[in-house]
Amino acid sequence: MERTLSIIKPDGVAKNIIGEVIKRLENNSIKIIAIKMIHMNKNQAEGFYTVHNERPFFGSLIEFMISGPVVVMALEGENVIKKYRGLMGATNYKEAEPGTIRSDFATDIEKNVVHGSDAPETAEFEIGYFFNNFEII
Numbered sequence: 001m002e003r004t005l006s007i008i009k010p011d012g013v014a015k016n017i018i019g020e021v022i023k024r025l026e027n028n029s030i031k032i033i034a035i036k037m038i039h040m041n042k043n044q045a046e047g048f049y050t051v052h053n054e055r056p057f058f059g060s061l062i063e064f065m066i067s068g069p070v071v072v073m074a075l076e077g078e079n080v081i082k083k084y085r086g087l088m089g090a091t092n093y094k095e096a097e098p099g100t101i102r103s104d105f106a107t108d109i110e111k112n113v114v115h116g117s118d119a120p121e122t123a124e125f126e127i128g129y130f131f132n133n134f135e136i137i
């Protein structure tokens with residue numbers, strides 16, 4: 001069993017597709033083991049995306065991530081990191097496979113609806129960033 005951290009980003013929440021994203025998880029036998037809606041401040045978003053702090057898009061990404069509420073979820077399943085990233089599609093929605101979340105709903109390389117951890121180590125850091133032990137089922 002593996003775990004990953006999912007975020008429905010501010011554009012996804014604003015588009016009223018929280019249910020749509022969750023339906024895709026459930027349809028693919030991915031289990032939600034923690035979930036909450038939060039509105040991050042700048043410090044919180046910068047801490048989460050600290051690996052990207054040298055990238056040219058960092059400032060814009062942080063402004064976007066604090067522009068509205070997000071839904072954070074810890075997910076569990078077999079091979080769930082890769083499986084969920086497969087459901088998300090490529091970072092750039094124009095390159096995302098048809099039928100993926102980003103292909104279906106993203107409108108921008110930055111405003112790409114969802115986040116998913118990219119490796120077991122990042123998943124552990126990211127889940128711990130948002131959830132304590134009592135919040136994970």
Ligand code: ATP
Binds near residue numbers: 057091116
């Ligand atoms: P995420 O980490 O959000 O799941 P990802 O792993 O597909 O997405 P990363 O390379 O980790 O992509 O980039 C993190 C986020 O930064 C992207 O999801 C997107 O919102 C934003 N981003 C990435 N590349 C660019 C870019 N070239 N221009 C603007 N924003 C970008």
Ligand code: MG
Binds near residue numbers: 116117118
């Ligand atoms: Mg990433």
